[in-house]
Amino acid sequence: MPDPKPVLIDADPGLDDLLALVLALRSSALDVRAVSVVAGNVSVDACAANALRILEAMDIDPPPVFRGCAESLAPPVRRAGHVHGADGLGGVAHAWPVRRLRVEKAHAADAIPDLARRHAGALTLVAIGPLTNVAAALQRDPEGMANLREIVAMGGSGDGRGNVTPRAEFNFYADPQAARIVIRSGLPVTLVGLNVTEQALLSRKRFHRRLAAMQEGPLRQLLLGATGPYFDFAMQRRGKDACPLHDPLAVAAAIQPDLVQTRPMVCDVADEPGAARGMMTAQPAEGDPDREPGASVAQVAMGVAVEPFLDLFLNTVCG
Numbered sequence: 013m014p015d016p017k018p019v020l021i022d023a024d025p026g027l028d029d030l031l032a033l034v035l036a037l038r039s040s041a042l043d044v045r046a047v048s049v050v051a052g053n054v055s056v057d058a059c060a061a062n063a064l065r066i067l068e069a070m071d072i073d074p075p076p077v078f079r080g081c082a083e084s085l086a087p088p089v090r091r092a093g094h095v096h097g098a099d100g101l102g103g104v105a106h107a108w109p110v111r112r113l114r115v116e117k118a119h120a121a122d123a124i125p126d127l128a129r130r131h132a133g134a135l136t137l138v139a140i141g142p143l144t145n146v147a148a149a150l151q152r153d154p155e156g157m158a159n160l161r162e163i164v165a166m167g168g169s170g171d172g173r174g175n176v177t178p179r180a181e182f183n184f185y186a187d188p189q190a191a192r193i194v195i196r197s198g199l200p201v202t203l204v205g206l207n208v209t210e211q212a213l214l215s216r217k218r219f220h221r222r223l224a225a226m227q228e229g230p231l232r233q234l235l236l237g238a239t240g241p242y243f244d245f246a247m248q249r250r251g252k253d254a255c256p257l258h259d260p261l262a263v264a265a266a267i268q269p270d271l272v273q274t275r276p277m278v279c280d281v282a283d284e285p286g287a288a289r290g291m292m293t294a295q296p297a298e299g300d301p302d303r304e305p306g307a308s309v310a311q312v313a314m315g316v317a318v319e320p321f322l323d324l325f326l327n328t329v330c331g
């Protein structure tokens with residue numbers, strides 16, 4: 013077995029962030045060195061408290077948690093309480109008071125490049141919220157960030173679809189300027205967007221069947237208690253009792269890259285206010301003679317092995 017891959021997860025928990033964090037923390041293929049939190053689905057303070065709640069519910073030696081940016085680089089702020097609950101945890105946060113853990117003193121935008129330096133060339137950053145912390149880190153310490161092995165981000169869509177507006181995905185809509193900065197950073201970036209995550213649907217029935225067989229304890233209780241509204245929202249939106257595993261698919265792409273098929277694409281994100289805000293464009297990079305070498309090319313996930321991914325997810329989270 014190869015050594016576990018060191019990763020830092022930047023998140024805005026969030027219900028699919030909850031599932032993604034549990035997947036990452038329970039995967040023997042990953043070594044989660046830190047969690048950083050950013051404002052997104054709910055405020056940065058609520059996201060930080062939720063990250064601590066999730067870690068406390070797990071029987072693990074917890075990684076440090078760093079609080080990050082409270083505001084998007086491109087106001088106005090956008091939240092998603094209608095999807096994740098006003099507390100970001102499906103309305104159950106009050107039942108999970110934070111007892112033992114605290115956030116670290118350092119700001120996420122300093123902690124991310126520091127950790128990248130300490131793991132020179134080896135650290136994968138999995139970003140599953142708006143990219144504000146990552147962009148801030150790139151602005152504060154580009155040399156430190158150059159030590160990252162890779163950034164895998166859940167955001168945008170390889171086919172131009174949206175979930176906030178008809179053409180903008182939430183994380184890119186919430187901070188399009190940050191998304192642009194990250195895509196243009198010249199670092200190796202993989203984008204796992206709606207075109208693939210909306211294929212990665214987990215039915216409530218299948219999840220509950222696996223939860224029923226899971227070892228009794230706080231984590232099972234949290235997963236069962238928190239995720240109801242996420243399935244309800246999916247049902248209301250798509251008429252199917254199955255939710256898209258957006259953030260877990262980005263984590264899975266770090267665990268087992270061949271679960272997604274990627275293509276190098278020249279990408280951009282519209283950051284002006286108005287109807288186009290947050291819209292991602294992606295053109296195949298091969299054979300484009302005018303593009304600057306490397307500049308805004310990302311590996312864009314264009315296909316997903318749905319069943320192998322769901323198996324990996326359920327076996328790791330509920331196994």
Ligand code: BDR
Nearest residue numbers: 026028092140182183258
């Ligand atoms: C993304 O938006 C958020 O609401 C989810 O947590 C996920 O990161 C999906 O568009």
Ligand code: CA
Nearest residue numbers: 026029140141
């Ligand atoms: Ca998220």
